[in-house]
Amino acid sequence: MDDLYRDYILEHYRRPHNFGVLENANARYEGANPLCGDRITMMLGIRDGLVAEVAFTGRGCAISQASASLLTDEVKGKPVEEVSKLTSADLLDLLGIEISPARLKCALLSLDTLEHALAAADAAAAGTPAAGTPAAAQIPATEPTTAHGAQ
Amino acid sequence: MTITSEHGSAARAGIHGGPGRPSPLDRGPLDASALRKDFPILQTAAHGHPLIYLDSASTSQKPRAVIEAVDTYYREYNANVHRGIYEIGERATAAYEAARVSVARFINAPSAHEVVFTRNATEAINLVAYSWGRRNIGRSHVIVLTEMEHHANLVPWQLLGQEKDAVLEFIPITDDGLLRLDVYEELLRLRPRLVAFTQVSNTLGTINPVREMVEMAHGAGALVLIDGAQAVPHIPVDVQELGCDFYVFSGHKMLAPMGSGALWARRELLEAMPPFLAGGEMIREVHLRHSEWNSIPWKFEAGTPDVSAAVGLGVAADYLSALGMDRVRAHEHELVSYTLDAFRRELPGVTVYGPSAEERGGVVSFNVPGVHPHDVAQVLDRFGIAIRAGHHCTMPLHERLDLSATARASFSVYSTTADVDALIDRLREVGRIFDAAGAMTAR
Numbered sequence: 318m319d320d321l322y323r324d325y326i327l328e329h330y331r332r333p334h335n336f337g338v339l340e341n342a343n344a345r346y347e348g349a350n351p352l353c354g355d356r357i358t359m360m361l362g363i364r365d366g367l368v369a370e371v372a373f374t375g376r377g378c379a380i381s382q383a384s385a386s387l388l389t390d391e392v393k394g395k396p397v398e399e400v401s402k403l404t405s406a407d408l409l410d411l412l413g414i415e416i417s418p419a420r421l422k423c424a425l426l427s428l429d430t431l432e433h434a435l436a437a438a439d440a441a442a443a444g445t446p447a448a449g450t451p452a453a454a455q456i457p458a459t460e461p462t463t464a465h466g467a468q
Numbered sequence: 469m470t471i472t473s474e475h476g477s478a479a480r481a482g483i484h485g486g487p488g489r490p491s492p493l494d495r496g497p498l499d500a501s502a503l504r505k506d507f508p509i510l511q512t513a514a515h516g517h518p519l520i521y522l523d524s525a526s527t528s529q530k531p532r533a534v535i536e537a538v539d540t541y542y543r544e545y546n547a548n549v550h551r552g553i554y555e556i557g558e559r560a561t562a563a564y565e566a567a568r569v570s571v572a573r574f575i576n577a578p579s580a581h582e583v584v585f586t587r588n589a590t591e592a593i594n595l596v597a598y599s600w601g602r603r604n605i606g607r608s609h610v611i612v613l614t615e616m617e618h619h620a621n622l623v624p625w626q627l628l629g630q631e632k633d634a635v636l637e638f639i640p641i642t643d644d645g646l647l648r649l650d651v652y653e654e655l656l657r658l659r660p661r662l663v664a665f666t667q668v669s670n671t672l673g674t675i676n677p678v679r680e681m682v683e684m685a686h687g688a689g690a691l692v693l694i695d696g697a698q699a700v701p702h703i704p705v706d707v708q709e710l711g712c713d714f715y716v717f718s719g720h721k722m723l724a725p726m727g728s729g730a731l732w733a734r735r736e737l738l739e740a741m742p743p744f745l746a747g748g749e750m751i752r753e754v755h756l757r758h759s760e761w762n763s764i765p766w767k768f769e770a771g772t773p774d775v776s777a778a779v780g781l782g783v784a785a786d787y788l789s790a791l792g793m794d795r796v797r798a799h800e801h802e803l804v805s806y807t808l809d810a811f812r813r814e815l816p817g818v819t820v821y822g823p824s825a826e827e828r829g830g831v832v833s834f835n836v837p838g839v840h841p842h843d844v845a846q847v848l849d850r851f852g853i854a855i856r857a858g859h860h861c862t863m864p865l866h867e868r869l870d871l872s873a874t875a876r877a878s879f880s881v882y883s884t885t886a887d888v889d890a891l892i893d894r895l896r897e898v899g900r901i902f903d904a905a906g907a908m909t910a911r
Contacts, residue, residue, distance in 0.1 A: 327902070353842050380842075
């Protein structure tokens, strides 16, 4: 019936790729959309200027979780410089579905979180603590059982 | 000003019912199906399906009588109020003040002078917090609220508390969404200056025992503000019987235009309170270095008001009065019982929050196992069904219930069991798409 919940979107939601904890991540950030309770933690293993490894945890609506699954597939193994140039339009292309204005925040949470994680990595490399780092350090290693902590 | 208790006729109130058709004013249950003809938007379609509007707790739809009153104001007598010495100006002023009388009668206020027009309940609460609060709340003073408040009845008190170094205390809820009156009793020992609570929860639908709560507060020397935004559209409200000190509500949730709402407060409180907003209309005399305030209620109505919204609010109050709020309550009670039964019977795996139908207004919040409320709402939308998904401006309540969001269906006078049947039916579609059908029907 639906142009939004296409099979591949639902497939990514039910069995998200790159879902889990990256133990040796050198950049991580927890993003949240307090309005609906979507939350995503992006973890990156950056080596030699490449996003060598990437994983995420989180919970939320199908759009936010499928978007994170597709995005992590897309950036894995790519140069950081290229990844950092990804735009909202690129992600929406990747999703390939029509997103209504009310759901844009759900769709773009993964990219926003990824950008913050990259900024945290930059800051760490430069030896200055990034805004996102202390908060990220407090994230439990396993998926929290409640979703209200971000609010 | 004396307010007569006679209600407008059904015809004057714009209620549907032509010759040979039984008037909704006849004794007996409300005929919601017939009433739907009064609401033009319910004749429209969404995504190719007839619109099924189940978000009336957010804002209600408007009957033709209200829409036409706004239209007539702009077409025939658009002019500023309390100023023009010409015919349409006088007509606008008369209509604006007649609307105030209708609103006063609707909540049985002793005088229309005690009714201040605001944009909505939020503005009314801010008015009280700013004007009464800044003068009467000081360091270490206690304000008692509840865990189920809409942000509108929480954040203004947070701001006041921060400014004055006052203390906020909260009446907790049970897991069924009822207020813990035993804890309330304890909190009253702190001798609060003010107790502010909602009459009906916008999320759980809980109808609070407000009369008892007002008595308890007064016994402890506190004033009481009641947030009636979710009450006035659904249950009979009599501010004199409630005995409260402040009562606030929004017009747009009770069939009236957007941007309409009101504060009712006891005359002596309003008279002692300093102005909220300042400017034209609220003054009697202005000199370069000082001014004298207008009498109530105009002291609190600075600047040109939304006359059309106020006029529409008066018409909406007359419309509901003519229907009879007892019959509105009976209708919605029946609808909520029907909905709770339907969930229990058809979709027992869906979690429904809040108390029994006896203690609940026209609100049913729920969650489909394993499906985010946004996805539930999005799928339903494709079938023309409008529900709310999110935290409904009650984040602390969701936190208390350990939820990030819920889906909410809410009713008004025009809601029918057919709407509920469609909701249940299309929720099965949600289950199918998200592989949750088994979980939804599991007992």
